[in-house]
Amino acid sequence: MSWRLRIRHVTGFTYDGMAHTSYNEARMTPQSMPGQVTLHSFVDVFPAATTWRYTDYWGTQVTVFDLQRGHDQLRVTATSLVETGLVTYGELPECDWDALRTKRDEFSELVAPTPLTAVSSDIVGEAAHVVAGKSPAAAAVALADWVREHVAYVPGSTGVRTNAQEAWALRKGVCQDIAHLTVGLLRAVGIPARYISGYLYPLADGVVGEVCEGQSHAWVQWWVGDWVGYDPTNGCPADHRHVQVARGRDYADVTPLKGVYNGALSSHLGVTVEITRLA
Amino acid sequence: MADVFDSYAMAAAWDEMFEAPGRPRTPYRALFAVLQPLSGADLRVRADQLARVFTDRGVTFAYAGEERPFPLDLIPRILDAAEWDQISRGVKQRVLALERFLADIYGPGEVLREGVVPRHLITTSANFHREAWGINPANGVRVHVSGVDLVRDEAGEFRVLEDNLRIPSGVSYVMENRRAMTQTLPGIFAEARVLPVDDYPARLLAALRSAAPEGVADPCVVVLTPGVYNAAYFEHALLARLMGVELVEGRDLVCSGNRVSMRTTQGERPVHVIYRRIDDDFLDPLHFRPDSAIGCPGVVNAARAGHVTLANAIGNGVADDKLLYTYVPDLIRYYLNEDPIFSNVDSYRLDDPDVLAHVLNHLDELVLKPVDGAGGKGIVIGPKATAEELAQLRSTVAADPRQWMAQRPVALSTSPTLIGDQLAPRHIDLRPFAVNDGSDVWVLPGGLTRVALPQGALVVNSSQGGGSKDTWVIAAEEVEVSVPTQALPPAEPPPVSTRDSGPVSAQMAGQQ
Numbered sequence: 001m002s003w004r005l006r007i008r009h010v011t012g013f014t015y016d017g018m019a020h021t022s023y024n025e026a027r028m029t030p031q032s033m034p035g036q037v038t039l040h041s042f043v044d045v046f047p048a049a050t051t052w053r054y055t056d057y058w059g060t061q062v063t064v065f066d067l068q069r070g071h072d073q074l075r076v077t078a079t080s081l082v083e084t085g086l087v088t089y090g091e092l093p094e095c096d097w098d099a100l101r102t103k104r105d106e107f108s109e110l111v112a113p114t115p116l117t118a119v120s121s122d123i124v125g126e127a128a129h130v131v132a133g134k135s136p137a138a139a140a141v142a143l144a145d146w147v148r149e150h151v152a153y154v155p156g157s158t159g160v161r162t163n164a165q166e167a168w169a170l171r172k173g174v175c176q177d178i179a180h181l182t183v184g185l186l187r188a189v190g191i192p193a194r195y196i197s198g199y200l201y202p203l204a205d206g207v208v209g210e211v212c213e214g215q216s217h218a219w220v221q222w223w224v225g226d227w228v229g230y231d232p233t234n235g236c237p238a239d240h241r242h243v244q245v246a247r248g249r250d251y252a253d254v255t256p257l258k259g260v261y262n263g264a265l266s267s268h269l270g271v272t273v274e275i276t277r278l279a
Numbered sequence: 280m281a282d283v284f285d286s287y288a289m290a291a292a293w294d295e296m297f298e299a300p301g302r303p304r305t306p307y308r309a310l311f312a313v314l315q316p317l318s319g320a321d322l323r324v325r326a327d328q329l330a331r332v333f334t335d336r337g338v339t340f341a342y343a344g345e346e347r348p349f350p351l352d353l354i355p356r357i358l359d360a361a362e363w364d365q366i367s368r369g370v371k372q373r374v375l376a377l378e379r380f381l382a383d384i385y386g387p388g389e390v391l392r393e394g395v396v397p398r399h400l401i402t403t404s405a406n407f408h409r410e411a412w413g414i415n416p417a418n419g420v421r422v423h424v425s426g427v428d429l430v431r432d433e434a435g436e437f438r439v440l441e442d443n444l445r446i447p448s449g450v451s452y453v454m455e456n457r458r459a460m461t462q463t464l465p466g467i468f469a470e471a472r473v474l475p476v477d478d479y480p481a482r483l484l485a486a487l488r489s490a491a492p493e494g495v496a497d498p499c500v501v502v503l504t505p506g507v508y509n510a511a512y513f514e515h516a517l518l519a520r521l522m523g524v525e526l527v528e529g530r531d532l533v534c535s536g537n538r539v540s541m542r543t544t545q546g547e548r549p550v551h552v553i554y555r556r557i558d559d560d561f562l563d564p565l566h567f568r569p570d571s572a573i574g575c576p577g578v579v580n581a582a583r584a585g586h587v588t589l590a591n592a593i594g595n596g597v598a599d600d601k602l603l604y605t606y607v608p609d610l611i612r613y614y615l616n617e618d619p620i621f622s623n624v625d626s627y628r629l630d631d632p633d634v635l636a637h638v639l640n641h642l643d644e645l646v647l648k649p650v651d652g653a654g655g656k657g658i659v660i661g662p663k664a665t666a667e668e669l670a671q672l673r674s675t676v677a678a679d680p681r682q683w684m685a686q687r688p689v690a691l692s693t694s695p696t697l698i699g700d701q702l703a704p705r706h707i708d709l710r711p712f713a714v715n716d717g718s719d720v721w722v723l724p725g726g727l728t729r730v731a732l733p734q735g736a737l738v739v740n741s742s743q744g745g746g747s748k749d750t751w752v753i754a755a756e757e758v759e760v761s762v763p764t765q766a767l768p769p770a771e772p773p774p775v776s777t778r779d780s781g782p783v784s785a786q787m788a789g790q791q
Contacts, residue, residue: 054584
């Protein structure tokens with residue numbers, strides 16, 4: 001099933017007073033890749049700034065800008081038109097645990113823990129029975145569902161710097177935490193995994209032309225002969241409702257807006273995402 | 280009159296000056312003839328003069344938290360034309376191979392796809408900066424300045440101890456050593472055709488200018504220093520002065536729209552090439568440590584956009600990682616299709632469990648080095664370590680073997696060194712400095728010979744209590760020795776103190 005979606009993503013900061021200079025990078029442009037094509041995309045900055053783009057190590061479109069004049073807020077608006085669900089996953093090639101072991105060097109940075117995704121051997125031990133006797137493909141789904149079963153999705157329960165281990169201790173978190181935990185466990189059992197950031201269309205079958213309140217979302221991909229996308233927060237494969245923006249080892253590689261500035265303390269403006277199904 | 284060399288007892292290692300007691304090697308014969316009639320007390324007087332010249336010039340370094348004159352030994356280290364030819368070819372070869380490697384790693388990654396170097400070695404290196412991926416320097420050069428540390432083993436063969444491709448320091452000592460020696464002991468230069476070292480700043484400036492972004496005919500070059508508290512500040516200031524360019528700190532630079540300018544009292548002036556002596560981690564708070572107050576935010580993307588050139592490039596540390604070092608001979612064959620001119624010191628890779636087990640059982644016979652250490656920090660010399668140190672080392676290495684590599688201890692060659700008023704053999708190494716201008720790699724004749732002053736000591740770093748020696752390269756017979764004419768347009772005299780220190784820059788804060 002292929003959909004056409006328009007996305008408007010607004011994020012930024014407000015300052016208790018003035019910020020003077022500010023240097024930023026936005027990773028807010030959906031990727032073009034098998035299964036998804038970005039037809040149009042524009043990143044707008046307020047106060048007005050010249051933007052410049054590059055593609056980073058992970059293949060993400062990065063929008064760079066700096067502000068040299070005093071400002072009391074910074075607002076970044078990304079508007080994109082994306083076609084999703086262009087191909088569905090076919091039969092996966094056979095891939096057993098031995099085959100994965102031969103790929104360890106090729107995927108070295110996607111099987112190694114990072115500060116945000118590292119999980120203790122205790123958690124891995126608890127999850128061992130989930131994996132036992134399964135093929136990598138089945139084990140990956142089972143692990144993701146096991147995380148979903150044990151960690152409640154509670155908006156606002158964690159922050160952007162919360163790591164997988166901390167979220168596990170709380171047994172709750174947001175999509176970012178559930179994705180970090182899933183990625184951490186997959187890597188711990190030897191399945192290459194990456195963290196995906198993007199958007200999720202909120203309805204199963206939306207009305208064409210109706211603006212929906214969507215959300216920034218995070219899910220995972222794992223490699224079991226080929227890359228497979230899965231949304232552990234919702235317990236379903238990543239499909240035409242998922243719009244991929246960036247992929248990396250964890251959130252730190254794909255942060256939608258990050259920067260440094262000089263001036264008064266800032267607070268986050270909050271994020272709004274509007275998604276409209278156009279076809 | 281007593282012969283100053285009478286009491287000189289050669290050590291077991293290769294002696295640089297003598298092939299046998301009382302029989303100097305050919306390049307040292309003239310020096311031997313000059314020194315022989317002198318007494319130890321005479322030498323002591325000259326050595327004290329040298330130290331005073333250094334203190335006067337401010338050639339100091341920080342040792343154990345204190346500024347001291349860098350000890351310069353009276354007896355030079357001499358290399359003949361044939362030895363120098365081999366060294367300079369070997370260093371060039373190494374720099375060229377590592378340049379190709381860096382371009383590959385921060386680009387297509389073919390060396391990894393073909394399995395010449397395992398990918399995990401790169402992805403687990405703390406100095407592999409993904410932020411540098413896709414930055415293509417203007418003339419293709421990433422290693423504008425390098426220092427390849429060489430040692431001479433028991434058989435007199437030069438071997439590479441480590442590569443330094445980030446911000447190698449010490450070249451100021453090479454120039455200052457020569458200056459002090461010619462001033463204090465002019466007589467010993469009379470018979471020798473010693474190649475000059477004072478064209479280094481002109482060569483460096485030429486290389487920096489040729490690294491300028493495309494389309495910039497008369498580039499503005501600056502030296503970026505962390506500031507006066509940095510151990511190598513003397514060198515930063517000296518190089519800036521000798522090149523006739525501005526010495527700046529991060530707060531003197533401002534990035535806007537991916538272009539870099541320098542604040543001056545006449546307004547902002549565009550900057551095109553930054554010879555930076557600040558570590559990657561502190562260079563740009565947007566990409567690296569957000570708490571760095573000595574860097575210049577935005578400079579990495581300015582380099583990516585091609586509006587400024589960073590010398591050396593970001594991320595070079597992945598190529599001087601001590602584990603990658605073990606693959607450099609393979610890289611020379613792979614990229615250049617040549618046999619390596621230098622051998623490495625025999626090394627052990629600890630990622631193989633069998634090798635790791637062997638090394639852990641023989642720690643007392645090996646040298647263990649942290650893979651991303653610099654300045655001799657963290658090195659443990661097994662044969663000289665105590666049982667407690669070895670036990671400590673064993674658990675540290677076993678816990679994280681990727682952070683370590685092991686080497687066979689090499690009895691570094693020795694050179695007669697004035698200790699008190701006696702000459703005694705002390706271990707030395709050699710750091711030749713190479714400058715890559717994109718069309719040629721030029722190696723400064725000589726380099727920095729460091730000497731480990733405590734008896735038997737093998738670690739020569741100045742930060743570990745080492746000294747240095749003036750290093751002479753003797754010209755081949757036919758070569759006309761003269762100071763090369765400046766290959767550069769005469770640099771405009773830099774406007775003095777027009778630079779405004781700018782507003783007091785508050786530390787940048789992170790936002791995400």
